[in-house]
Amino acid sequence: MELMDAIKQRRSIRKFEDRPVTDEVVGELMDAVMWSPSWANTQCWELVQVKDPAKREQLQQTISKGNPATKAIVSAPALFVICGRLNSSGYYNGKVTTKFGDWFMFDLGIACQSLCLAAQDKGLGTVIVGLFDHDAAAKVVGIPEGHEVVAMIPAGYPAQEVKAPKRRPAEEFLRVDSF
Numbered sequence: 001m002e003l004m005d006a007i008k009q010r011r012s013i014r015k016f017e018d019r020p021v022t023d024e025v026v027g028e029l030m031d032a033v034m035w036s037p038s039w040a041n042t043q044c045w046e047l048v049q050v051k052d053p054a055k056r057e058q059l060q061q062t063i064s065k066g067n068p069a070t071k072a073i074v075s076a077p078a079l080f081v082i083c084g085r086l087n088s089s090g091y092y093n094g095k096v097t098t099k100f101g102d103w104f105m106f107d108l109g110i111a112c113q114s115l116c117l118a119a120q121d122k123g124l125g126t127v128i129v130g131l132f133d134h135d136a137a138a139k140v141v142g143i144p145e146g147h148e149v150v151a152m153i154p155a156g157y158p159a160q161e162v163k164a165p166k167r168r169p170a171e172e173f174l175r176v177d178s179f
Contacts, residue, residue, distance in 0.1 A: 006120045011164070013125025014072045017154030023080040025122050029155070032118030037106040039089040045111045048081040048141045053170070055140055059152065062136040069129045069154065076154030078124075081137065083147050084108045108150050115153060125158035 026049065038044060050056055053074070059081070060073040073079060089105030092095055116126045129152040138149045 003117075006117045010116055010120040010162070011162040012069075012127040012161065013156075013158045013162060014069050014127050014154070015159040016076050016125065017159045018095050018152070019077060019157045021124065026078060027123070029115050029124060031042055032114040033111045033117070036107075036111045037116040038110065040092070042085075042088045042091075042107070044089040044104045044107050045083040046083040046085060046147060048083065048143075048166065050079045050081060050141060056133045058140045059132075059137055062133040062140065063129070064131040064133070067129070067131045069127050071128070072127060072154040073152065077156035078154070079113045080153045080155065081114055081141050082108055082151040082153060083138075083143055083149050086148060088098050104148070105150065108125055112151060112153065119155050123157060124155050125160075126153050126155045126171075127154055 030047070033045060033047065034043075036043075036045075050059065051094060056074045056079060059079070060070060063070045063073060084104035084107070085093075086102055087096075088104070089107045090098045090101065096102065112128050116128065119126045130150070132152065134149045137152070138147075141149070143149055
C-alpha cells in the first residue's frame, strides 16, 4: 500500500471480525513503532499487548461512560496499551528543555500513528482510545513508577466500513510566513 493511501484510508474502527491477529503481524506493527522518530532518539514508548480476557474486562471498566470504543477493548483480536517513560523525551542532562515540558506525548502520538498506519497497510483497523481512567488502567497492566498510560489501541480486521469525515482543505490551515 502506498503511504498516502494508508493515510487517507485509515479510519477509527470499533467493530472487528472474529479473526486473530498473528504474532507475525504484531511483530510488523512493533517494527513500525520501533522506527518511529522521537526526541533525541529517546524512544520513550513502552507497549503492553493485553491478551488475558480478564485483564481486558478490567481495562474495559476503566473506559469513560459513553465512549464508543468500550466494546472494542474486549472484542478486538489485539489490544495495545500505549505507555510513556517520563523525564526522558524533551530532556538534556536531566533537565527539561522545551516550553511544554516532557515531550513524551508528542513522541507517543508519532508512535501511535506509526502503529495505526502499519495496521492499515496490513488490512487491520484500529482506534486510538484516550478517554478512560488512566491511573486505573495503569494498575491493571502493572505500569511502574516513572511511566504513564496514554492510550489504548484495539486492532483487528474491520467488520465495518467507515466513510471518511469531511476534511479541511490546506488553504484553511496553511499559512506562509506568518499566521
